[in-house]
Structure formats: C-alpha cells, structure tokens
Amino acid sequence: MIEKINLKEMEKKAWKSCFQDGLWDILLGFILLSFGIGPFIEEITGITYLISYIILLSLGYIIFYSGKKYITLPRIGNVKFGTKRKYKKIKVAIILAISVIFGLAAILLTQIDLIPYNIDISIWGIIFAINALIVFSLMAYYLDFPRLYIYSIFFATSILIIETSSSHVGSTYDTVIGFGMFGVVVLLVGLLHLTRFVRRYPLPK
Helix, strand or coil: CHHHHHHHHHHHHHHHHCCCCCHHHHHHHHHHHHHHCHHHHHHHHCCCHHHHHHHHHHHHHHHHHHHHHHHHHHHHCCCCCCHHHHHHHHHHHHHHHHHHHHHHHHHHHHHCCCCCCCCCHHHHHHHHHHHHHHHHHHHHHHHCCCHHHHHHHHHHHHHHHHHHHHHHHHHHHHHHHHHHHHHHHHHHHHHHHHHHHHHHCCCCC
16 A cells, blocks of 8 residues: 555656656647747738737747657656646646637637737737636646646736737737747746756766
C-alpha cells in the first residue's frame, strides 16, 4: 500500500516537472499575443489579422514542440504516465484545439464581414472572456497547472482594459495594450522558468 502511494507521488512529481520548463507559458503567451498585435500588424504592414494570427500561433507551437524535443527531453527524459494522465493530456489538447478554432472562426467571420468588426466590444468581451476563463480553468484542472488560473484572470483583465481604453486609443491599439501587454508578461514568465530549468538540469555529459 505504501509502495502504491509512493509511486503515485512520484508520478505526480514527474507530471509537475513537465511544466517547470516554461514552454506551456511561452505557448500561451503567443496565443495572447496573436490576439493582441494582429490588428496592429494589419495596420502597419497590410497583412490581414487572420494571417498574423496563424503565423504567431504557429510560431508558438513550433517553439513549444521544438523546446520539448531539444531542451526538455534531453534533460529529464521521456516519462511515461498512466492511462489517467494520458487521457487528461488528450482532453487538454481537444480543449485547446477548440479554443484555437473558435479564435480562427471569429477572426475569419470578421474578415469576410459576416460579423461587423466594429460590433459592440462588450459582446466580444463577454464571449472571449468566458471562452478564456473556461479554457484556462479546464486546462489548469486537467494539467494540475495552477498558473493557468492566474492566466485566466489575466485574460479577463485584458478584456476590461480593452473596453476602457478603446475610446481613448482606438480599436487597433486597445488590443495591443490589453492582450499584448499580458501576452508579454506570460512570455517573460515562461522564459524565466525556461532559464531556471536549463540551469537546474544541465545536459548530461
């Protein structure tokens, strides 16, 4: 019985170590940035919001998977978890995929004018805030990743900032201030954890 408890504790510690590298934070930072600076990129370069969203999102995923392969795995190895943990990872992947598709759909519908771009920001705010709170909270629960609860608050706060700043700075720069600012914060948190991880687990000689 004691051995069974110890194995569970060891698996729990190994599972939590998967988030020490900060790569999840970096990925989520890119997701926030993709919402935040898309309109700004469109204004100064002419590249549509949808394209910049896809580029930033793709960059985030490339960094995430490359980091896991070339930074994390060589240092702590490939831990095989039980069926319960595997199902949790699948659920999180599905939740994140739905969230990304939701974002793409919203941007696409805006681009082809099925949804007016200047629609009441309160409606967009409520939709995106609820989506973020649900997505981040479910991910935090299934992944045992408490920082995601904080990031869900970041996202909701971003919506509030966008609503209050829109009339002063315009509909392009309000998202830069809201989503962009917190996206940078989450990215910096991720880079800090990644730096600590690399120092704590040097490559074996």
